[in-house]
Amino acid sequence: MSETGLHHVTAFSGPVARNLDFYTAVLGLRLVKKTVNFDDPGTYHLYYGDAAGRPGSILTFFPIPHAAPGRAGLGETQETAFRVPRASIGWWTHRLVEKGVRHEALVQVFGEPTLRFRDPDGMMLALVGVDEAAAPSAWTGGSVPAEHAILGLHGVTLLLAEGEGTAAILTEVFGFTQTGREGSATRYSGTAASGRHVTLRAVGAFLPGRQGAGSVHHIAFRAADDAAQAAMAEALRDRHGLGVTEQRDRQYFRSVYFREPGGVLFEIATDAPGFAVDEPEASLGQALKLPPGLERHRAEIEAVLPAVA
Ligand code: ZN
Numbered sequence: 001m002s003e004t005g006l007h008h009v010t011a012f013s014g015p016v017a018r019n020l021d022f023y024t025a026v027l028g029l030r031l032v033k034k035t036v037n038f039d040d041p042g043t044y045h046l047y048y049g050d051a052a053g054r055p056g057s058i059l060t061f062f063p064i065p066h067a068a069p070g071r072a073g074l075g076e077t078q079e080t081a082f083r084v085p086r087a088s089i090g091w092w093t094h095r096l097v098e099k100g101v102r103h104e105a106l107v108q109v110f111g112e113p114t115l116r117f118r119d120p121d122g123m124m125l126a127l128v129g130v131d132e133a134a135a136p137s138a139w140t141g142g143s144v145p146a147e148h149a150i151l152g153l154h155g156v157t158l159l160l161a162e163g164e165g166t167a168a169i170l171t172e173v174f175g176f177t178q179t180g181r182e183g184s185a186t187r188y189s190g191t192a193a194s195g196r197h198v199t200l201r202a203v204g205a206f207l208p209g210r211q212g213a214g215s216v217h218h219i220a221f222r223a224a225d226d227a228a229q230a231a232m233a234e235a236l237r238d239r240h241g242l243g244v245t246e247q248r249d250r251q252y253f254r255s256v257y258f259r260e261p262g263g264v265l266f267e268i269a270t271d272a273p274g275f276a277v278d279e280p281e282a283s284l285g286q287a288l289k290l291p292p293g294l295e296r297h298r299a300e301i302e303a304v305l306p307a308v309a
Contacts, residue, residue, distance in 0.1 A: 002224035004175040006153055006195030007253065007269040008047075008058035009080050010220070012070065014121045014213040016044050016063035016308050022120050023048045023059070026099045027082070028144030031285035032275045033252065034308075037062050041294055042304045047252075050152055051139045053275035053284060055222050055253075056194030057152035062217065065306060069122055070215030073207040074161050075263025077216035079124045081114070081154040083194065086129035088148040089113045095144075110180045110187055110199075121214035128154040132193070152194025156219055157185070158264050159209070163200035165261025170198055173235050174221050192222065200262075208263070220255065220267035229256060229268050251291045252277060 013019040023029045032053035037043040043062055050057035059080065072078055084092060089106065096103045096117055103117040113129040130151070138149035160166060163186060170176040170188045176198065180187040187199045198219075211217065223229035229247070233256050236242045244258040253269040260266045275281075278289050288305075290298055 002228065003192035003222060004190030005056050005192030005222055006155065006198070007055045007220040007222040007271070008060055009077065009153065009156060009216055010060045010062070010218050011080070011123055011216045012067055012211065012213050013061040013063045013119075013123070014067050015065050016046070016306055018120050019061055019063050020046065020308055024142055026095075026101060028139065028142040028149055029059070030139035030141060032058070033289060034285050034287070035251070035289045036294065036301060036305070038250065038291060038294070041297065041301050044305060047275070050135075050137045052137060052281055054137055054152070054194070055269070055271050056192050057137070059153070064213065067213035070212030071207070071210040072124070072159065073209030074159055074203075076159055076209030077156045077219055077264065078159040078201065079116070079126055079157040080216060081126040081128050081156070083130045083132070083151040083154040084127050084148065085133055085151070086113065086131055089115055089127065089129040091148045092127050110182060119214065123214040123216070126154070130154070155195065155197025155199060156216070157199040157201055158262060159201050159203060159206070160262035161202065161204060161206065163202040163262065166200055166264070169236070169240065169260050169266070172239070173232050195222070218257070218265035218267050220269040223268050223270050225270060225272065226254065229254070229270055232268050
């Protein structure tokens, strides 16, 4: 059985330079791919992750310079969390203070120390201390020492009116199991070390979310290969009555999309081919990469993209 968990999380941000500075210079992630939104090539698509951009480590953004802020609500991802070594939570608390990032008081969530804060666009983030030492895959080319580096995604929390329909997708299609319950929150977990947890917060009637800067657009789950992805899509259609898109080639993975019963946009992304498909691992993220179909428009695309540094 292949690993189950999140592949990536994709969100909207405001100005690109501020987003890049926060995720690399404050959180110490690696920019593993600088490309454009394939559906809107005048907009960047930035991918952050660990040293190799492994599935389960990836947070991506569509930066929109004058985007209105989003409003959190039902049918959306409320919080995106990263894993760090448990002993590093104190270091990270100091780090956020030093960098001028306001954080909430440390709390225990499902028995794990959780440090909540927001990115410059108001996106809700958390660092969660886990019982794992520094990983060889952590990115150490930035200013975060290896022993404290982010290990990958921890998981996401979805805000829903009710959780049953979403839970059925997680357990029956993605192979997650229920691993905890605290108040209105129920945690489901896959098997991968990174991107393992999806927590459903079922709160009944509430305002729906409105997408904007700081909003998560979708979350993507892992499929080992095309066949595994096709089997999941078939189960979604035949057993859960959901509409699923045709497969789209995203250059670094192949994707299908569907709206889950709670209203959140879900994607299923293949592990292959990965981010080293069009540039060497040593120089990931440095050059603007375009898929073959957009390469002949490079000059026009580069002319409209804002400078990032
Ligand atoms: Zn995606």
